[in-house]
Amino acid sequence: MTMSRKPRIKTGPILLGLPAGLFLLAFFLVPLGYVTVLSFSDPSWGIANYRELFNSRLFLMTLGNTFWMAAVVTGLSLLLAYPLAYVAATSKGTLGKTILMIVALSFWTSYLVRTYAWMVILGVQGPIPALVALFGHSPPPRLLFTSFAATLGMTHGLIPFMTMALFAVMKRIDPKLMDAAGSLGARPWRVFWHIYLPLSAPGIINGITLVFITCLGFYVMPVLLGSPREQTIAGLIGDRMEQILDFGGAAAMSLVLLAASLGLFSVYSRYFGMDRLWGGRI
Amino acid sequence: MTLVRLGAIAITIFLAAPLLVVVPMSFSTAPSLQFPPPGLWVGFYAKFFADPNWTGPLVNSIIIGIATAVLTMAVAVPASFALVRHRFPGRSAFNLLLMTPLIVPHIVMALGYYVYFGELRLLQSYLGVVLAHTCFSIPVAMLIITAALKGFDLSLERAAMSLGARPLTVFRLVTMPILAPAFVIAGLFAFVHSFDETVVSLFISGRDVATLPRQMFNSFRMEADPVISVASSLLFAAALAGVLVPAAVRSVRRTLDRRNSPLAS
Numbered sequence: 001m002t003m004s005r006k007p008r009i010k011t012g013p014i015l016l017g018l019p020a021g022l023f024l025l026a027f028f029l030v031p032l033g034y035v036t037v038l039s040f041s042d043p044s045w046g047i048a049n050y051r052e053l054f055n056s057r058l059f060l061m062t063l064g065n066t067f068w069m070a071a072v073v074t075g076l077s078l079l080l081a082y083p084l085a086y087v088a089a090t091s092k093g094t095l096g097k098t099i100l101m102i103v104a105l106s107f108w109t110s111y112l113v114r115t116y117a118w119m120v121i122l123g124v125q126g127p128i129p130a131l132v133a134l135f136g137h138s139p140p141p142r143l144l145f146t147s148f149a150a151t152l153g154m155t156h157g158l159i160p161f162m163t164m165a166l167f168a169v170m171k172r173i174d175p176k177l178m179d180a181a182g183s184l185g186a187r188p189w190r191v192f193w194h195i196y197l198p199l200s201a202p203g204i205i206n207g208i209t210l211v212f213i214t215c216l217g218f219y220v221m222p223v224l225l226g227s228p229r230e231q232t233i234a235g236l237i238g239d240r241m242e243q244i245l246d247f248g249g250a251a252a253m254s255l256v257l258l259a260a261s262l263g264l265f266s267v268y269s270r271y272f273g274m275d276r277l278w279g280g281r282i
Numbered sequence: 283m284t285l286v287r288l289g290a291i292a293i294t295i296f297l298a299a300p301l302l303v304v305v306p307m308s309f310s311t312a313p314s315l316q317f318p319p320p321g322l323w324v325g326f327y328a329k330f331f332a333d334p335n336w337t338g339p340l341v342n343s344i345i346i347g348i349a350t351a352v353l354t355m356a357v358a359v360p361a362s363f364a365l366v367r368h369r370f371p372g373r374s375a376f377n378l379l380l381m382t383p384l385i386v387p388h389i390v391m392a393l394g395y396y397v398y399f400g401e402l403r404l405l406q407s408y409l410g411v412v413l414a415h416t417c418f419s420i421p422v423a424m425l426i427i428t429a430a431l432k433g434f435d436l437s438l439e440r441a442a443m444s445l446g447a448r449p450l451t452v453f454r455l456v457t458m459p460i461l462a463p464a465f466v467i468a469g470l471f472a473f474v475h476s477f478d479e480t481v482v483s484l485f486i487s488g489r490d491v492a493t494l495p496r497q498m499f500n501s502f503r504m505e506a507d508p509v510i511s512v513a514s515s516l517l518f519a520a521a522l523a524g525v526l527v528p529a530a531v532r533s534v535r536r537t538l539d540r541r542n543s544p545l546a547s
Binding site for chain 2: 010015020023027031088111112113117119159
């Protein structure tokens with residue numbers, strides 16, 4: 001070794017990180033920059049696109065609808081995923097394993113396949129309208145292509161996501177704590193309310209943050225299952241691009257959607273640190 | 283307690299039941315979305331595999347998925363080493379950059395790629411779709427690789443080095459074999475992420491390199507092609523195999539271990 005000792009600039013991590021950094025700069029940040037510039041420049045420079053958006057009833061209603069739908073889906077999937085994750089984390093028998101297996105299966109099944117399943121089930125010739133008709137409701141109500149269908153499909157689609165976020169935290173909760181509280185005379189619901197629920201709170205916060213952000217930008221299910229009259233922002237952006245070729249307007253909407261997603265994410269990171277969001281693995 | 287278990291069972295059924303309609307539909311004789319199917323046959327499978335409008339996108343998706351997985355691993359593995367093993371200025375900003383593709387909605391990126399790749403003449407090309415998909419796959423792969431790297435015992439590498447192995451030999455003979463399972467899983471996640479990606483493909487892949495999700499999405503919109511049920515069933519079967527095969531392997535291995543362990547007799 002004849003290397004002279006200079007004050008070292010660490011070249012190792014720079015060389016290791018450079019390919020990923022340059023790649024994301026060129027193919028992630030630059031296209032995002034294009035969207036930003038487009039929103040201020042197409043068709044002419046200025047904030048006309050934004051002014052138009054916030055004067056448009058359609059856009060404001062869609063914005064409200066998107067947030068409302070995201071809130072409903074997040075609430076429902078938390079409500080349904082919590083007992084699922086709880087049983088999976090606390091029971092050692094077959095039930096816990098079966099739950100995890102079904103959750104994984106649902107998680108790995110493409111959103112398009114799940115969309116197809118709901119199209120069959122809610123469709124005019126499907127089992128649910130037939131069931132409704134059986135109870136004397138005729139003609140059967142139109143279920144497909146409504147906000148109800150989109151909400152149902154998204155909730156079903158995001159329960160696995162929510163369950164995994166909850167399970168990651170719940171499986172680390174020491175069951176002895178609950179036993180201790182029980183042996184000191186606390187009733188089961190008090191044990192749950194004062195011990196289990198607070199300990200699982202980080203999982204709840206991770207789950208609702210991830211699911212809510214995913215819902216805000218969700219395109220496939222709202223477009224395919226939802227009502228064309230009550231769109232979400234993502235659907236509206238798609239329409240602008242495909243049908244009217246209004247890229248400036250689409251870009252302005254994209255920036256509003258982006259600001260909402262990144263805003264929520266930064267609030268989360270501010271209080272909890274971004275690395276925990278995906279299970280604190282980095 | 284039992285009430286909670288009953289609830290969990292009901293929710294599990296709610297989760298699983300819709301998926302169970304997919305496969306029977308692909309064997310249906312009816313050209314519409316009639317459930318239960320009026321009769322069974324395999325005609326739609328024959329149609330799927332004879333129609334280039336379906337087999338073409340299937341092949342495209344596989345090509346794009348493999349290329350995405352390779353490219354993702356090529357940049358994500360070194361970046362994971364940088365993040366886990368080194369402390370350097372700008373590390374948290376770098377970490378943030380690597381993770382944001384998970385937060386930015388795909389429809390926003392679809393617009394960005396549409397304009398940007400339009401200028402670079404990468405629209406309707408394999409390369410364009412692969413570059414876009416790699417951006418989304420990098421954070422997914424990073425989460426898996428960094429988790430494995432954190433659990434890696436550095437003293438193994440030190441032992442090899444103290445015995446005189448050069449850094450590359452250490453990587454090849456010690457680091458790589460230990461991390462190989464994590465690399466395989468990360469590559470697999472990158473592939474699946476690309477294979478399932480719908481929104482960006484929809485806007486930038488065009489007719490020439492149409493992916494399977496794009497073809498499925500458009501066919502849903504037209505509400506015409508019953509062959510969609512076959513595509514859905516194939517994807518569902520792949521997911522089922524992905525979940526059941528590892529579980530089966532694990533249980534077989536456990537049985538064998540038990541039988542071979544000296545305590546069992």
